[in-house]
Amino acid sequence: MNERHNGGGNGRLVVEVPKTRFAVSREAFVSGAVMRREQDAIFDHCWIYVGHASELRNPGDFKTRQVAGRPVIFVRDRQGSVRALINSCRHRGATVCREREGNARGFNCLYHGWSYNTDGSLRGVPGEDAYPPGFDKADMGLRAVARLEHYRDFYFVNFDARAEALETYLADAKDYIDLVVDQSPSGRMEIISGTQEYDIRANWKLLVENSVDDYHLLATHSTWLNYMRNSGVNVTPPKGSGLLLPTKGQGRDLGNGHLTTDNPNFRGRPVAKWISVYGEEAKADIAAIRAELVARLGEARASRVADTNRNLVIFPNLVIADGSSVTVRHFYPLGPDHMRVVAWALGPVEETEAQRARRLHAFLTFYGPGGFATPDDVAALEAVQQGYAAWREVGWNDLSRGIARNDDQLNSDEGHLRVFWRRWSELVEAHA
């Protein structure tokens, strides 16, 4: 076998020769051992998205989630503080909250009846007198996740008490979160009701790649492009431009493994770029949204907010895609070849009923398990995973697209995908 076939990796899963080649071993997508290393090296030490402030409006509001493989209660306690509690009874382990969401006065364990306050403190223990003198209820509350911090209402947890601060961790990704939040006149966005929660029979890292891979648009999403074309949207690249898409976008490294695409929009945006799909009657309203942006942010910043699409990956497993609409999705491994995706729509709190309806309609033209594009992404990722069954024979993925370019990486290059893999390799392979 030549080097191209065996990766020349000396046992490494990510191999780079500067300006020349970049290869990722398919073992990284099929191996249970690699998945366990990811749990230790990534999910136990990185900041992992848990939820958005808008999901917990009132004291007692809670959501139960899987975060980094643990059951977590994301809750606003009765005093108003947001908490991330580990959903496991301190007695003998049962989850103490089994509902998806709601408003609670406390959490009662179904097994022996220990009861906890919404801040996690232990309230009651049936038959408490049977416990020995050293048993201290004050020490037996629900464990909080080691760290919980937020940036512009996006809450993240970290299971490593010594982790760097969230804002440091987010590095330049903060600017791209700001661009999303700037849609709202008050700087307040909200998660819109309705959850899309579905599995893909593929390794979770394939969705990281897919979320920012603009190379696949033409082949994977030709039926969506047809739909846009049928609706009067120009989806043709300018003649002689050498581009695959109508506009020249970029892939960017935001530090710490975070990355984004940054593309001049052609596909319409509820903020604030009209396309024919929205209907004539929406034109004046969208012009008004844009006027507000310009008045508040100035022409240049307003244009950044309104006229660019950005699919942002916060390492390792959060995607905020600000495209046809805004979607927030996180995903996590259920096995090396299996992931769960949980996705929501995000919108400015001050949106009118008509604006909200337009945003949701625009969302469904592209995103989600019933959208015109996402199901084909799922099909592609599942086909990829099936192909990896032959990882022993065909061992390496080629991610060298654009690597010899000296200028900025295009969104249809793979430079931004390499950003993810370099960070992944640093964490997972550092001590391998």
Next chain:
Amino acid sequence: MSAPRAAAAAVSRAQVEDLFYREADLLDRWQLDEWLGMLGEDAVYLVPPNDKPDADPRSTLFTIADDIVRLRERVIRLKDPNCHAEFPPSRTRRVIGNVRITGVEDATICAAANFIVYRFRRDTSPYVFVGQYRNRLRRAGGELKIVERRAILDAEELGALGSVSFIL
């Protein structure tokens, strides 16, 4: 009673059953253009999110919320071999039951039915979609048309069902 309301009130359960059975047969045979013909000119096709089955698509993110314009585009897409999620097309088999007329509002008949839709793809275990159709039907040109379909899934989340990439 107004004439349209009287006409709607005269529709029998057997007529509604026939409509749903014919529809299920068309969808199982991927006769999607014929299926579109069973819908009203202003039809709406909804698959609410599993966690908010009764919500309004104008304020809640749905799995599918098509007006007739997008529904026609969906059918164009589903017939295209580049609709990768449904290529080759899934084999499906629908069982419709518990059909009931639940109300009459002017010219509109409200009718509910339970469904079990089995979807088969090569080398994967069957996907079983179970739930209830809530429908609004109307007479147009002597024919009963579907003007609103809400396909409510009983599953707590889509989970292993994956995508709703076909007509449910």
